[in-house]
Amino acid sequence: MMINKEFWNGKKVFITGHTGFKGSWLSLWLSSLGAIVTGYALMPPTRPSLFELCNIDQLITSVIGDVRDSEKLLQVMQETQPEVVIHMAAQPLVRDSYKNPVDTYAINVMGTVNVLEAVRHCPSVKGVVNVTTDKCYENKEWIWGYRENEPMGGYDPYSNSKACSELVTSSYRNSFFNPSDYAKHGVAVATARAGNVIGGGDWAADRLIPDCINALLNNKKVMIRNPNSIRPWQHVLEPLSGYLLLAQGLYEKGVCFAEGWNFGPDDNDAKPVDWIVKKICEQWGQNATYEVDGGVHPHEAHYLKLDCSKAKMRLNWQPKWNLEYTLESIIYWVQAYNKKADMRSICLQQIDDYMNHNNEVVKWIIT
Secondary structure: OOOOHHHHOOOEEEEEOOOOHHHHHHHHHHHHOOOEEEEEEOOOOOOOOHHHHOOHHHOOEEEEOOOOOHHHHHHHHHHHOOOEEEEOOOOOOHHHHHHOHHHHHHHHHHHHHHHHHHHHOOOOOOEEEEEOOHHHEOOOOOOOOEOOOOOEOOOOHHHHHHHHHHHHHHHHHHHOOOHHHHHHHOOEEEEEEEOOEEOOOOOOOOOHHHHHHHHHHOOOOEEEOOOOOEEEOEEOHHHHHHHHHHHHHHHHHHHHHOOEEEEOOOHHHEEEHHHHHHHHHHHHOOOOOEEEOOOOOOOOOOEOOEOOHHHHHHOOOOOOOOHHHHHHHHHHHHHHHHOOOOHHHHHHHHHHHHHOOOOOOOOOOOO
16 A cells, blocks of 8 residues: 555545644645645644644644543534544643643543544544554563554553553444444544654654754753663654555555554664764754753653554555654754744655655755
C-alpha cells in the first residue's frame, strides 16, 4: 500500500486533537491531499503553536470542543458526517499525568469512550483509528521490541490511561463493531501505537526536543533528566504516514486491518537521550552544550522500543527518515522559524519531501 492522493481527495475526515503538535501536522497533510477535514479539540495547548503559526483554521473546519463533552462531540460528528475518524485528542505527557491523574484518565479513557459512542451513532463512518502510544505495553525493560499481542500495562497514569484506551477500543470492537458482523455495521476500528515523536513545531513542556530548542534559542545550557534512557525516536511524519495507510486500509479493505498496529523507527534509531542532545548541540553549533539535571524526577521507562514487523509486512509501511536526518530537518525548521519564514510552506515542503523519499533537507525558502 501507499498513501493514495486520489483516495484522500474529497474524503471527509474527522480528527480529534487537531490543534496539537501531531494533529496540526496531520491536518496540514490531509488538507494538502484534498481531504475535507473537520477538527475537534481544545484551544492549542501551547503558545506559540504549530496550529496558529500555520493558520490551519484557514484550511479545515476547526471546532473548539472537549472530548469529555459527549453531547457536543456527537453533535459535531453527526453534522459533518465523516467517513474516517482519527482520534488523537489526549493528555499526552507523563509528568503531567502525575500532577493531574484524574484529568488524564477522564480525557484519555472517557474521551475514547465518547468518540466511539459518537461513531456508533454516525452511520457515515467506515474507518476509525484510535492513536494511543508505545507506552501502553506492560514494560519489562527488555531488549527486544514489543509486538501488538503483548499485554497492556502502564506504570504511570498517562501510560496506563492509554492502555485503558486500548482496552476500551477492543471492547467496543468486540461489542459493537465486531468483525463477524461487518456486513451489518460497516465500521472497521483499529489502534495505532507510536514511539517518541519529534519534529518542528512542538513546544510542549517536559519533552526532550522542545526543551533543547528552547534552551538553544535562549543561549542557555540544555538540561537533561535521564541521559541513559533509550527511546524509539522518529519524525512526526513517520507515524502519521502509518495512520493514513491504516485508515485507508480500514476504509478500503475493512476488518482485515481492524486490530492494533505499531509504528516505530528501525532499531538503529532507538538511541539514548544523551546521544540525541549531543547531536542537536553539534548541528546547532554556536558552542551549544548540555548537562544532566541531578534533581529527583518521577519514574519514566528506561528502555522501550516497538516491533513493527506487522506494519511493514501487511501495510507495506516503512520508516523513511533516519534519526540524523530527522534531527537535521528539525534544526532547519527551527532556524526557518527564527528567521520568520512562512512556516506553512516549510511544513508542506517537508511533507512533500517525505512523500517523495527526499533525504536531503530542502533549504530553498530561507537560504
